[in-house]
Amino acid sequence: MKPLEKWDNGKDLVLAGDVAGVVAPSSGEGIYYAMIGGQEAALATHSCLLSGNSKDLQLARKRFMSEHKTVFRVLEAMQNAY
Ligand SMILES: Cc1cc2nc3c(=O)[nH]c(=O)nc-3n(C[C@H](O)[C@H](O)[C@H](O)COP(=O)(O)OP(=O)(O)OC[C@H]3O[C@@H](n4cnc5c(N)ncnc54)[C@H](O)[C@@H]3O)c2cc1C
Numbered sequence: 001m002k003p004l005e006k007w008d009n010g011k012d013l014v015l016a017g018d019v020a021g022v023v024a025p026s027s028g029e030g031i032y033y034a035m036i037g038g039q040e041a042a043l044a045t046h047s048c049l050l051s052g053n054s055k056d057l058q059l060a061r062k063r064f065m066s067e068h069k070t071v072f073r074v075l076e077a078m079q080n081a082y
Helices: 031-051 054-081
Strands: none
Touching: 031 054
């Protein structure tokens, strides 16, 4: 219930969904975040294949967190409080 600091291995692997830690604290919801994360992982993989630059795999986490980090922070604070 906490997004991992890294979702890729800097080479040829990128995570999405539960295994990337994107299950919402407090509610335990993870289906939506797994689907969005899968989409972002696919886009990042596509970029990586086009550019040949494995750093593009980082885009999955970067793009996901820019959209959803506030929700995870707030729900984590709520979970910690109770
Ligand atoms: C009891 C329960 C209730 C939940 N209720 C909700 C809810 O109401 N709403 C909600 O949003 N979320 C809910 N969740 C969370 C949600 O189910 C998960 O966050 C979501 O399914 C994560 O999707 P995923 O694709 O990341 O992982 P998963 O759905 O776990 O998919 C991973 C898949 O990989 C397969 N796999 C594992 N190892 C290997 C391997 N070596 N080779 C090949 N395949 C492999 C597994 O069999 C599995 O099918 C609930 C979870 C549980 C346990």
